[in-house]
Amino acid sequence: MKLYAISDLHLRHADNKQALQTLPAFPDDWLIVAGDVGETLSEMDFMLRTLTARFRQVIWVPGNHELWTMPSEQPSLRGDARYQRLVALCRGHGALTPEDPYPRWPGEGPHRVIVPMFLGYDYSFRPDHVPEDKALEWAFEDDLLCTDEVLLHPDPYPSRSAWCAARVESTRARLDALPPGCSTILVNHYPLRHEHVRLPRIPRFSIWCGTRRTEDWHARYRAEVVVTGHLHIPLTQWRDGVRFEEVSLGYPMQWKHRGGIERCLREILPGPATRPL
Template sequence: MAISDLHLSSAANRDALAALPGFADDWLIVAGDVAERFDHLALAFETFTRRFAQVIWVPGNHELWSVPEQDGQPPLRGAARYQAQVALARSFGVLTPEDSFPLWPGPGGPCVIAPLFLLYDYSFRPSAIAREDVVAWATEQRSVCADEMLLDPAPFASREDWCASRLDWTEQRLLALDPSLPTVLINHFPLRDDLIHIPRAPRFTPWCGTKATDDWHRRFRARVVVSGHLHVRRTDWRDGCRFEEVSLGHPRQWNHAQGMASYLRQILPNPPNGPT
């Protein structure tokens, strides 16, 4: 199963997490934007690992925001912040993009589950908009991502440089996989720009991924690609591969009466509806 964008800064979303029932035989993919603060991230890891057999997490941009912590300590920044979150996840037995890719042995398997951390490089922008004009262009429709103020790329010179480093390292890991095995690719940001459907914020796209991954679902034999970030739950198909956007979202974006469990998306095996 999979879910993303829990945004546990909201008390309503934390209450929904607390009420989540157990799924003792299932694995859970958590595709980023769990929380900004470490205590809320720890709450999610503790809760999920008590309810699922295995938990797999990738960071979203909100995890990477340099915001004050509950204890008042100065916030960690950039790659140091991410590495501290990886350490926190590992302390709960949660798998991260820095760990060996596990093999799902259950229904729909065997299948390599590949959590990725790739960021974005502003290439999901109209071809007529130069990189240096992106922020001004997005500002015209109040669509500038808060990452511009809160997501520090240190020690990299820019978010693009951090993205390029992550792409190179991740690509080599995926190329080393057994070519006979299919994969489930997990990234907070969508791997293709034609999967972005955000009519209320059409100029937000530069903060949504990189064109470098446009064909990764084909190159790396993906059976399913899991992402979040957009807060638009939907299923798409490209080249016989299923793409699942699995966001929960802010409190106004989901039905509290249904509970969080109803927003878990089945990843493997393929659900009964739709192509196989």
């Protein structure tokens, strides 16, 4: 029995959608889908119908793209109302979400729980010399503007930063209540640590990539693995003995050289047999 992960399926791209349909069945295994499935409810439904038929259990966390309010889509849901609609859609297909009890991993090994999280970002992944109220200005200097600024509404919160703060605090409370002997697989769309946001071509995009509030969560909450996406740079890194997996598929031009979509699945558990010294 294995736990796999993938993110950033971006199903509005026909090649990605077709690739997902070619994925073989893994009837004994679980799959994490770490956000950015697509922009519409129909794309989410397609993902859920496709992957719940191929895996024993699917676990989803939202990216920013799922939370966009697309002008062409009806009903036109914004902010938390849209998120709750996505949660209901997942539950209708038997997929787990950040709103469900954290599942215990049923495979071999110690007591582990999988922790799907929805945390957001707050523009704090920026240099120390850039004040919070100048973060967007700093990104604009490199001609960068995330589409979230137009399509990702934080309703009923006054800002995306406020929504992030609320999500971090509610998630922290749940994590603090876990049994002390329990290790975790932490899952979030965005990186938990600023140092892991390495975007050589667009470094100032970092402000839309997470929150410094989670910098120590891998250690504080006994993580065995941290699973994230968003960056479109699949990579395995280690910090403090914890494995960090960026599991993005990405846009067709970014993944096709890696082979078929099956080769883009990242094995989370049991994972590598050895750790680096």
